[in-house]
Amino acid sequence: MSVKAKKHLGQHFLTDKNIAEKIVKSLHHTGQYNTVLEVGPGMGILSDFLLKETAYETYLVDVDTESYLFLKNKYPHLEDRLINGDFLALNFEKLFPGKLAVIGNFPYNISSQILFKILGHRDQVAEVVGMFQKEVAERCAEKPGSKEYGILSVFLQAYYKVEYLFTVKAGVFNPPPKVLSAVIRLTRNETNMLDCDEKLFWQVVKAGFNQRRKTLRNALSAVISKEQMGDDPLLDLRAERLSVEDFVRLTNLVKRYQLSVTSDSNRP
Structure with missing residues (x-):
């Protein structure tokens, strides 16, 4: 059989x-x-x-x-x-x-x-x-x-x-x-939790690679507006150049940008 x-x-x-x-x-x-x-x-x-x-x-x-x-x-x-x-x-x-x-x-x-x-x-x-x-x-x-x-x-x-x-x-x-x-x-490995907002990390990684020919400044425009991104050199790279640690840092940058936008919108 x-x-x-x-x-x-x-x-x-x-x-x-x-x-x-x-x-x-x-x-x-x-x-x-x-x-x-x-x-x-x-x-x-x-x-x-x-x-x-x-x-x-x-x-x-x-x-x-x-x-x-x-x-x-x-x-x-x-x-x-x-x-x-x-x-x-x-x-x-x-x-x-x-x-x-x-x-x-x-x-x-x-x-x-x-x-x-x-x-x-x-x-x-x-x-x-x-x-x-x-x-x-x-x-x-x-x-x-x-x-x-x-x-x-x-x-x-x-x-x-x-x-x-x-x-x-x-x-x-x-x-x-x-x-x-x-x-x-x-x-x-020994990573229980990434040193960032993990849900946002997944969003940032997906957004970066979904438009992998673009720099991250352009690829992440769906997550955060380009005007709020600042001048971090990571944003001028393509997603394929970033390590896991780089993506964690980038996620924290995006989080800060998002929080600053929220803070500005709540001001009288």
């Missing part, structure tokens, strides 16, 4: 056991968590190593009912730790009371959504090891100054150490994807 890969789910099943073992062994086992959640296990090539070589409480979640039934037959002992559902809709607080790691050969068609889901639960997710399309993996790990550096790079690197581990060729998948793949590792 096997599971047929479904195009609409973005399924490309890994077939190389050596790579599967390498992915599982890329977990740091930092001691911060005792639960591992695998996303999109398919026929269980990663799961075999997770269940055999780690002492963690392992959960598997797959939206594909065919995969779920295959895995239910293969791992009957998992019982309610095998979930037939959408990772993006999981209630982390209800299912996983403590910290956890997330691992998987992630469906490429929702890889960015998966990462934003993880960011939304960054206080729970201590580590991530995952297979992505190579371009997405590079974007996650990219440093300031390149065209690949973007919104996802900044948000992930604000809360995680991001490491590009290795590249994976198309021939080790069934069916082979039309792109190269890569494995990255995210390790939660």
Whole structure:
């Protein structure tokens, strides 16, 4: 019995056991968590190593009912730790009371959504090891100054150490994807809260990169009027040149500008 890969789910099943073992062994086992959640296990090539070589409480979640039934037959002992559902809709607080790691050969068609889901639960997710399309993996790990550096790079690197581990060729998948793949590792850093208004930080980063060819003075005009921006040199740069720390400083500048506008408007 096997599971047929479904195009609409973005399924490309890994077939190389050596790579599967390498992915599982890329977990740091930092001691911060005792639960591992695998996303999109398919026929269980990663799961075999997770269940055999780690002492963690392992959960598997797959939206594909065919995969779920295959895995239910293969791992009957998992019982309610095998979930037939959408990772993006999981209630982390209800299912996983403590910290956890997330691992998987992630469906490429929702890889960015998966990462934003993880960011939304960054206080729970201590580590991530995952297979992505190579371009997405590079974007996650990219440093300031390149065209690949973007919104996802900044948000992930604000809360995680991001490491590009290795590249994976198309021939080790069934069916082979039309792109190269890569494995990255995210390790939660010590930042509990950014030193700025975090909601505004997200707005500033998005505004900067949504018009990345413009300087930040022009790109941020939707957040604060150019007349109120002042002359900080950061404003004369493009978003791709700024580090996480620069964006934090820029967010604090914008906040001060906003507060000064509010203060001026309240004067009699």
